[in-house]
Amino acid sequence: MSAVQAVTPFETIRTPDAASRPVKIHTVAVKVTYGQKEALHGVSIDIPEKAVTAFIGPSGCGKSTFLRCINRMNDTIAGARVEGTIKLDDQNIYDPDLDVVELRARVGMVFQKPNPFPKSIFDNVAYGPRIHGLARSKADLEEIVVTSLQKASLFNEVKDRLNEPGTGLSGGQQQRLCIARAIAVSPEVILMDEPCSALDPIATAKVEELIDELRANFTIVIVTHSMQQAARVSQRTAFFHLGHLIEEGPTDHVFTNPLEQRTQDYITGRFG
């Protein structure tokens, strides 16, 4: 692993956090290859607990690929191979003994396009708790659903139509439903893969507000194309370019005073 780092011409520039938070996810030299093509060339990063970490960078830079390593979603892609270490609370998630289903219950995910199940709003949120056996009774389940919808600030909009299909909601509501579905299984980490790219500005604002609230209870990692969004919602920002992690540090630091020329060029819109 150290050999890999030695041949890498890129040295990630790190700025430590002023208010240092405990580390939730710790990765060392994560490499991802799709068949013959290496998409990620060794990413090492520490993601702090109960904070929002934003991954920014141009399309194809590997930020989504890296995000999907954290809950092993890349396992589902044929020919994808992941090397390196990813630790969640000191536990290696690529350990053969680790159950991937349990991992995904601990690390939830919200996708780019809202993808509610074609079932009722209630069933969408209740699905996770049901399969994991989190509710002991029907009342229990109802409580989990209501709390999750409330946490996702969706409850007031849908409380009268919980039995209507989730696919009938507007795009922004659907995405908040997906967030409610993710938090219903009480994960520790929520991964968000460009959660607002399919939403209008008003729905985006609502989701961003929600992300800010969720930070109190969850560790959030968000991939975004919008630098304004990264600046608004995140505490730490990591800049990816061509499969390398170029720079990472506190968000205000990265945006106002980047140490690396490429970061500077990207956030000022000179490329990407």
Added chain:
Amino acid sequence: MTEAASRLPVSRLGGPEVRAISRIDIGLRRRYAAERRFRAYGLAAVTIALCFLLALFGSIVGKGYTAFQQTRIAMMVDFDASIIAPDGDRSPAAVLSGNAFRFDDLIAASLQKTLELDPDDEDGLYDGLDLLSKGSAPMLRSMIAKDPSLIGTKRSVDFYATGDVDSFVKGTIRADIPESQRLIKDKHIALIDKLEKDGALHLAFNTGLFTNGASTRPEMAGVGVALVGSLYMMLVVLVLSLPLGVAGSIYLEEFAPKNRWTDLIEVNINNLAAVPSIVYGLLGLAVFINFAHLPRSASLVGGLVLTLTTLPTIIIATRAALKAVPPSIREAGLGVGASKMQTVFHHVLPLAMPGVLTGTIIGLAHALGETAPLLMIGMKAFIVEYPTTPLDPATALPTQIYMWATEPERAFTERTSAAIIVLLAFLLAMNSLAIILRRAFERRW
């Protein structure tokens, strides 16, 4: 703003630009003409197809509808106890055994009465008997065996007329051809006219067409055994090919690694779908009958062979339906921590269900009409008795049609068409069911 924009190029660029615009116009006209031509071709193709379909249905229905009615001759029968049960034993077993000709005597007696014949007029009696189906005496016997309380009573019984009389009454055997070439002679015509005038000869709905088994006498032949055989086969096909096909497709589509072996399997499944069905018949003959020693002509073997022909269709349809489920649903399931199996069975399969069911029913409909493999395994036998289990010999609707089509009698010609109508009705019903199920399972996206 739009006005300014549209006016600007013309005023600024003048002459040459105008020519350029008109050149675009010519191109447009050609493109629109091409589109109109294409539409006309399409319309013509659909019209021709509809015409052929109409001609096909018209000819089949036109030839076959008469078979749903049948000529009957109603006669008062005296169920004389001294003839039927000369030794006093009225049990069904006693009725079925003993001298079979005693029932012919009953019929002869009632025919003499109906035609008001002189008891000594033997020629007249035989001419009259010519009109009645040769199956009349066995019919009377089984009727009495079923209900021995008839013995000693007098009751009107509807006898079947022979197929030739039936054809004559329906006009397919014409009276204006010379008597020597006619199957129905003048003396018969006289008797038919007399019976018709008395109201004894009449047309009735042909229930026997649906309930009877094979018979050399067209008036007694029906598709009953073939219907039961086809039903058994469809059950076998459904029970075997739906779970096997769906489970196989789910494995191949969702779980199997994508490598050279699965590619090879996929190519071969597509090849199997194109294998002529008679080859499956040979395979069934070799494997199920010669090797596994399953009975010949059994609907179980037919079902097994048809399962082989149907499986590729179902697998291809199911895989296409599974492929059409957006990957975002799989990600959603996996993302909340569902296992792969849970994701497939809770989310992917329900969404693929309309496609799976349509594919299955189309496959079944195909199997229902399949003939060649059934000929190979001997399902074109002369079966009179209903099969009680799928292991009993039976025929199938398409093979019954094939057998009747080779019979020379006029009455079999109309029955062939009638059997085709029955088969088409089943296919239509199955396809409608496919559409209904598709609607029922389709979820709004």
